Amino acid sequence: MITVGVTGGIGSGKSTVCDVWAELGAYVLNADELAKQVMVTNDEVKKQLVDSFGSESFLDDGELNTKHLANEAFGKGRVKELNAIVHPKLPAAASQKMKEAEAQGYDIFVYEAALLLENLEPGLLDYIVLVLADEDHRIERVKQRDYSSETEIRQRIKKQRNFENVTERVDYVIRNNGTLEELEKKAEIIYQNFLTERDT
Template sequence: MLKIGITGGIGSGKSIVCKCFQLLGVPVYDSDTRAKWVMNFDPELREQLISTFGPETYDAQQQLNRTYLSQRVFHDAEQLAKLNGLVHPQVRKDFYRWLDVNIQAPYVLKEAALMFESNAYTQVDHVLTVSAPIEVRRARTLLRDPHRNAAQVDAIMDKQLSEEERIRRAQFVLYNDDAQLVLPQVVQLHQRFLALAVDKSIL
């Protein structure tokens, strides 16, 4: 099975692009959503998180306390590294289980905002990055997330790879810059990925 990673900075619109691929019948693994699920329901990981960050990691309903955890790690590189070191391996395992369920698909997409930062790119054959100018991404994020201000959005961007670096490291680029239509680019990439999947199956 061909595995395509899809990434992009905050506000790039990668979730919309993924929905377009899903309309074409392509299975999409959403790393962020699955990470939240794993952090809530994987007993081993829950125990590790409580041991590392304290019982406040989960609320009275035993649900992940994302606000508390974010406050603990966002401005502390060492704590963030600890969190990633616990969560990312479990998400990798979850992805492989998901692949077994979708084994009949010619190709799948794995969506991850931190595709390169978390080394998730090592699990895929090629990476597609969704690109948009920083000012466009900032405006979209502020519109989507009214609880955030411009400084908070910029702080998130600063923790992600630069647009130039993501493009340099990706094999495919889709431009979601409000100047180029997304759907024709998705259809074209879909045809390319199907052809690559055929080539891989022959090999």
């Protein structure tokens, strides 16, 4: 099984690339979704969240109180504190999902994460794909997706790293400044490359 990491900034199109690959038969794991699972299922993480952010971190039914945690983390500038609790647990959780995907017979495993390069364990992934887009394109996409204001989106972009500076650390760069069809075509070509690598 080929393992692939996908990263890029907000509005770059990385989720669209992953959607294309999922349709082509890949197992796609999103880091944000995995983090939510870890927060609910890992007893150590749950205890740390309650200790740091209060019992309101979880609803009465045991589900995550995302509104409370988002307000604490983003509204009060405690994102690093939240990440310090959750992120160390993600590599092991991702590895477990990888094993499950391989046991189920998947040829390609894809892990999508904005902070992939910060949290990547050496040797965990065969390839890393970076999706890039000009800032104007990114802002327009996020506006349509989230109905956020341009000011809000620019602030979110500023908080992320400049992904143009890490192109030498990845195996493939997809530039997404054109149409959706062009992006899908680029994604399909790279996916076929993965399948070819798997067969060699």
